[in-house]
Amino acid sequence: MPPTGSDPGRDEIKSRIQGLIDSSEVLVFSKSYCPYCVKVKDLFKQLNVKCNVLELDLMDDGSHYQDTLLEMTGQKTVPNVFINKTHVGGCDKTLQAHQDGLLKQLLDGESYDFDLIVIGGGSGGLACSKEAALLGKKVMVLDFVVPTPRGTTWGLGGTCVNVGCIPKKLMHQTALLGTALQDARNFGWQFEETVKHNWETMKTGVNNYIGSLNWGYRVQLREKSVNYVNSFAEFVSPHKIKATNRRGKETNRRGKETLPGHPWGSAVHHQGIVPLCITSDDLFSLPYCPGKTLVIGASYVALECAGFLAGLGLDVTVMVRSILLRGFDQDMANRAGEHMEDHGVKFLRKFVPTSVEELEKGTPGRLKVTAKSTETDEVFEGEYNTVLIAVGRDACTGTIGLDKAGVIVNKKNGKIPVNDEEQTNVPHVYAIGDILEGKWELTPVAIQAGKLLARRLFGGATLKCDYVNVPTTVFTPLEYGCCGLSEDKALELYGPENIEVFHSLFWPLEFTVPGRDNNKCYAKIICNKQDNDRVVGFHYLGPNAGEVTQGYGAAMKCGMTKDQLSNTIGIHPTCAEIYTTMEVTKSSGGDIAAAGC
Numbered sequence: 001m002p003p004t005g006s007d008p009g010r011d012e013i014k015s016r017i018q019g020l021i022d023s024s025e026v027l028v029f030s031k032s033y034c035p036y037c038v039k040v041k042d043l044f045k046q047l048n049v050k051c052n053v054l055e056l057d058l059m060d061d062g063s064h065y066q067d068t069l070l071e072m073t074g075q076k077t078v079p080n081v082f083i084n085k086t087h088v089g090g091c092d093k094t095l096q097a098h099q100d101g102l103l104k105q106l107l108d109g110e111s112y113d114f115d116l117i118v119i120g121g122g123s124g125g126l127a128c129s130k131e132a133a134l135l136g137k138k139v140m141v142l143d144f145v146v147p148t149p150r151g152t153t154w155g156l157g158g159t160c161v162n163v164g165c166i167p168k169k170l171m172h173q174t175a176l177l178g179t180a181l182q183d184a185r186n187f188g189w190q191f192e193e194t195v196k197h198n199w200e201t202m203k204t205g206v207n208n209y210i211g212s213l214n215w216g217y218r219v220q221l222r223e224k225s226v227n228y229v230n231s232f233a234e235f236v237s238p239h240k241i242k243a244t245n246r247r248g249k250e251t252n253r254r255g256k257e258t259l260p261g262h263p264w265g266s267a268v269h270h271q272g273i274v275p276l277c278i279t280s281d282d283l284f285s286l287p288y289c290p291g292k293t294l295v296i297g298a299s300y301v302a303l304e305c306a307g308f309l310a311g312l313g314l315d316v317t318v319m320v321r322s323i324l325l326r327g328f329d330q331d332m333a334n335r336a337g338e339h340m341e342d343h344g345v346k347f348l349r350k351f352v353p354t355s356v357e358e359l360e361k362g363t364p365g366r367l368k369v370t371a372k373s374t375e376t377d378e379v380f381e382g383e384y385n386t387v388l389i390a391v392g393r394d395a396c397t398g399t400i401g402l403d404k405a406g407v408i409v410n411k412k413n414g415k416i417p418v419n420d421e422e423q424t425n426v427p428h429v430y431a432i433g434d435i436l437e438g439k440w441e442l443t444p445v446a447i448q449a450g451k452l453l454a455r456r457l458f459g460g461a462t463l464k465c466d467y468v469n470v471p472t473t474v475f476t477p478l479e480y481g482c483c484g485l486s487e488d489k490a491l492e493l494y495g496p497e498n499i500e501v502f503h504s505l506f507w508p509l510e511f512t513v514p515g516r517d518n519n520k521c522y523a524k525i526i527c528n529k530q531d532n533d534r535v536v537g538f539h540y541l542g543p544n545a546g547e548v549t550q551g552y553g554a555a556m557k558c559g560m561t562k563d564q565l566s567n568t569i570g571i572h573p574t575c576a577e578i579y580t581t582m583e584v585t586k587s588s589g590g591d592i593a594a595a596g597c
């Protein structure tokens with residue numbers, strides 16, 4: 001049994017190990033029969049470097065040494081190598097360090113400044129850095145926002161906090177309040193004055209809240225002794241990071257483990273028209289109301305922005321190149337789109353923009369947009385005050401010197417491939433968050449991955465981030481929450497004969513008195529018949545989609561089946577209860593209209 005608590009034996013071993021680390025040029029904890037240890041010892045022999053070797057299997061208290069090493073380094077296995085007080089790691093890491101020149105630098109007396117350097121202060125980077133610091137590690141976070149072509153910039157916290165989830169949900173809430181005001185009259189509220197919306201008040205309120213979050217993050221980093229530097233970071237060698245601040249001053253730092261995340265940029269592929277247009281990065285702090293707006297793009301950023309702008313009473317058109325919400329369940333995407341159309345959002349389908357001309361300067365000005373059909377020769381011309389380009393976001397990995405560290409990047413999309421431990425092809429360089437290839441671009445996923453990574457790197461933990469059945473919500477005017485597979489994907493994976501889809505329309509009680517959106521909300525679960533009718537896809541279109549989906553997401557993690565759902569007692573009257581009473585299958589073609597309690 002390893003000694004626990006403040007065991008004097010353990011403390012004694014710890015101080016002995018520390019003494020050895022401090023006094024040895026090269027220290028190898030080894031086992032005499034271990035072939036990996038032999039490899040490492042041979043390497044030092046070849047390099048003609050004398051090392052202090054402790055064969056733990058030949059020592060009476062060797063197993064206690066091993067447990068203490070786990071506590072000190074997060075590594076239980078041997079060999080466990082230290083050079084000039086720096087923990088190098090096991091056999092693979094030592095050989096890699098030899099290959100990339102680090103071993104030589106360490107033997108020459110150069111050591112690391114930090115145990116972990118995090119590039120990018122987004123949700124994932126901050127979570128990882130704070131956790132690593134809690135585990136007693138020396139951590140640096142480098143974060144720098146390169147201004148958008150329109151000059152917009154922001155503070156610490158990354159996309160979600162500054163130009164993503166937070167401002168968009170608050171602006172969505174602004175729009176929902178407008179609808180609530182209309183509903184209120186049907187509930188007896190009387191207010192005579194014309195209801196108007198003031199963009200600047202909303203923008204200031206939202207931006208002030210974001211400012212408080214930026215400040216909060218800085219305080220948290222300081223409290224946890226994470227070294228935060230507002231500088232642009234780039235690799236100059238596998239372990240060396242150059243940091244350039246706003247005034248162009250450069251400093252170099254050496255990190256043992258490195259986590260590149262940032263920077264991101266809105267993808268503005270229509271280079272010619274860019275200077276006249278804005279992106280969502282600009283919209284959330286736009287100093288004036290955008291007026292009549294054309295939104296180019298049809299994924300969630302585009303639809304969410306179009307939705308809340310229309311909810312503020314603006315004239316909004318969405319230019320769709322192909323389909324709505326690519327990658328999401330298409331049945332649900334179309335229903336969310338239909339609801340937007342019913343509430344005044346115009347859709348210009350199968351068109352792409354060809355030019356934008358300025359007709360008049362102003363805040364907002366007037367722009368003429370020309371577009372061409374993707375299917376016919378048809379040309380479209382329209383006048384707008386604002387053109388918002390929302391055609392995806394790029395991982396700007398080309399600017400942070402990843403090539404100098406030898407990190408492989410997918411050249412097509414700038415994303416970084418990693419293994420299931422978020423490790424890149426370079427063992428000491430990890431990546432998390434939106435920058436990862438083939439993973440979710442969601443804040444909570446990045447936070448989870450970052451925390452778990454720090455615990456694995458520095459706390460001896462083994463738990464990996466689970467990227468399966470991640471719940472998410474699109475904040476369109478009628479919100480869309482989902483978890484697991486889309487119907488299309490489930491059909492493709494399991495085949496139509498093995499899938500049962502249960503579905504229902506519903507009418508939220510709060511919509512009944514104002515008499516709106518009857519039978520527009522929709523619930524659907526996709527079950528795998530071959531696996532006990534396990535729910536493999538959950539879809540919800542209705543109010544409070546995030547709140548509803550979160551709980552069912554937890555149930556799906558526990559392997560929820562249709563039977564378990566049917567045996568669950570609903571909470572009445574709510575929207576979420578619909579899942580406990582869904583009996584109509586899609587294949588039956590049965591009536592799914594809501595019919596009271």
Ligand code: NA7
Pocket residue numbers: 159164269270296297298299300301302320321322323325326352353390391392393434441
């Ligand atoms: P997505 O999910 O990358 O979707 C991009 C959308 O833009 C999609 O509808 C595309 O249509 C459309 N698109 C892409 N290129 C063009 C061009 N050239 N012309 C017209 N339309 C185009 O992006 P989001 O904007 O929702 O951003 C998601 C990110 O924001 C995510 O990374 C989070 O970090 C936050 P398509 O379906 O390809 O025809």
